[in-house]
Amino acid sequence: MKVKELIEQLQKCDPDLYVGCYMDDGNILDIEGVDNSMDDRIDINVTHSYEGSEWWKYGMIMMTVS
Numbered sequence: 001m002k003v004k005e006l007i008e009q010l011q012k013c014d015p016d017l018y019v020g021c022y023m024d025d026g027n028i029l030d031i032e033g034v035d036n037s038m039d040d041r042i043d044i045n046v047t048h049s050y051e052g053s054e055w056w057k058y059g060m061i062m063m064t065v066s
Contacts, residue, residue: 003042018030019031021044021046027048028048029046029047029048030046030047030048031044031045031046032045032046032047033045
């Protein structure tokens, strides 16, 4: 997926929702930031999410990572 495609999809979402990554193993990762220092890709920096974090309270948009 290209950045412009992701932006198009995210623009249709509630901007106040948190974004997380759902892993195939059932783990959910919080997105901590975006690293755009490479010329050929953008890396999303993630950390393990725990119940009680902000998105558990308020809802979130999930991206599936395989």
